[in-house]
Amino acid sequence: MSWVLVIIVAVTASLGDALQTLGMKLHGEIHDFRLGALAAAFRRLLRSWHLGLSLLLLAISFGAFLGLLAIADLSFAVPATAVEYVLTTLLARYLLGEKVNWRRWAGAGLVACGVVLLAL
Amino acid sequence: MSRLRWKTRILATLVVLANVLGNFFLSLGLRHRVAATSSWLEALTSPWVLLGAGVLVFWMLCRLALLSWADLSWVVPVTASGYALTALIGRLFLGEQISATRWAGIALITLGVLLVRTTAIRTTSPRRLREGSG
Numbered sequence: 248m249s250w251v252l253v254i255i256v257a258v259t260a261s262l263g264d265a266l267q268t269l270g271m272k273l274h275g276e277i278h279d280f281r282l283g284a285l286a287a288a289f290r291r292l293l294r295s296w297h298l299g300l301s302l303l304l305l306a307i308s309f310g311a312f313l314g315l316l317a318i319a320d321l322s323f324a325v326p327a328t329a330v331e332y333v334l335t336t337l338l339a340r341y342l343l344g345e346k347v348n349w350r351r352w353a354g355a356g357l358v359a360c361g362v363v364l365l366a367l
Numbered sequence: 368m369s370r371l372r373w374k375t376r377i378l379a380t381l382v383v384l385a386n387v388l389g390n391f392f393l394s395l396g397l398r399h400r401v402a403a404t405s406s407w408l409e410a411l412t413s414p415w416v417l418l419g420a421g422v423l424v425f426w427m428l429c430r431l432a433l434l435s436w437a438d439l440s441w442v443v444p445v446t447a448s449g450y451a452l453t454a455l456i457g458r459l460f461l462g463e464q465i466s467a468t469r470w471a472g473i474a475l476i477t478l479g480v481l482l483v484r485t486t487a488i489r490t491t492s493p494r495r496l497r498e499g500s501g
Contacts (some may be wrong), residue, residue, distance in 0.1 A: 264439060271435040272491065285432075292431075307479050332443060339440035346490035350482050355440070357479030358447045363451055364472030 252315040262305030262336040270297025302345035332359040378433040385426035392419030
């Protein structure tokens with residue numbers, strides 16, 4: 248059961264992140280950091296389905312993580328969900344078409360291993 | 368340094384700090400309340416928890432802005448430095464002990480972050496994404 252939750256946490260979190268990035272990229276780069284302009288950009292973003300669905304996915308991920316904590320130790324939950332770093336990089340490469348060179352792969356792998364060690 | 372580099376650097380720093388501070392406030396509020404054996408509803412409306420939630424909303428907005436130009440595969444590893452920072456803050460301000468294993472974890476995360484920071488911030492063009500998603 249805990250591994251099912253781990254998979255749900257990791258998959259929904261990385262899908263949510265990828266969708267959020269797609270929504271932001273389609274909106275375009277934020278240039279104007281004045282409050283009024285930021286509020287207008289946020290209103291525009293709420294009208295596209297990308298941001299809404301990504302928030303739903305991230306909420307599911309958070310709920311599943313809380314569920315995981317209810318049946319497993321934190322020292323299992325955090326390392327197990329570190330797989331999310333690798334999954335997100337895969338989605339960034341194949342879904343968003345980002346150029347992931349060996350330094351990015353190695354960096355994501357090192358970070359994932361580091362998170363595992365921190366939680367042990 | 369270009370404008371893109373500067374705003375990326377500033378936003379990435381804000382994302383890391385807001386994440387660390389937000390989680391810190393949340394845990395402060397929840398820990399105090401649990402110690403006082405009060406209800407969950409009370410815990411969730413304690414000032415520290417509300418402050419933590421507010422900071423985390425700010426975190427999400429900063430992260431959204433950063434993702435409007437930076438690659439996801441750049442943002443995710445680089446902002447993971449918050450994990451290492453949380454451990455160091457625990458050591459410096461709360462007197463927590465850091466085991467050899469955890470020091471190794473901090474070292475690996477730092478190395479990974481530095482490696483990803485040497486790569487380009489943006490490798491996609493919005494036009495190509497628009498065409499790709501129909």
